[in-house]
Amino acid sequence: MSEDGWPEQEYVAYLENERANYAWTLQHYGDMSADEAVEAALASYPYEPPDAPYRGLHFNKEAWYWAADWIAETRGTDPRDFPAMPPEYPGYVEPGVVEVSEEQLAALRRKLDGEG
Numbered sequence: 001m002s003e004d005g006w007p008e009q010e011y012v013a014y015l016e017n018e019r020a021n022y023a024w025t026l027q028h029y030g031d032m033s034a035d036e037a038v039e040a041a042l043a044s045y046p047y048e049p050p051d052a053p054y055r056g057l058h059f060n061k062e063a064w065y066w067a068a069d070w071i072a073e074t075r076g077t078d079p080r081d082f083p084a085m086p087p088e089y090p091g092y093v094e095p096g097v098v099e100v101s102e103e104q105l106a107a108l109r110r111k112l113d114g115e116g
Helices: 008-029 034-044 063-075 102-112
Strands: none
Touching (some): 008 034, 008 063
């Protein structure tokens, strides 16, 4: 377990998921090849060791929005003009619906119980 109480396995799974979502967005909306998108995702979402200050801060915003910001910046457009997250996006959650996995619930319970 890291100093911030985030179990390593959970952190790595979340990191890999965000990389995949970021790459998907760049490939589908940023006109990148799959290889280019994966390379960009790895650069944008580097692994942070357990003792890194502010570990996981990059996760404060869904990968879709980070990718939209990057695409808008490279095109010289306003990120607010980027299309809304489509239902086919891998991380899509229908508006008004909150989906929480059993793994996420277990992690929340551990934190609430003071177990990290």
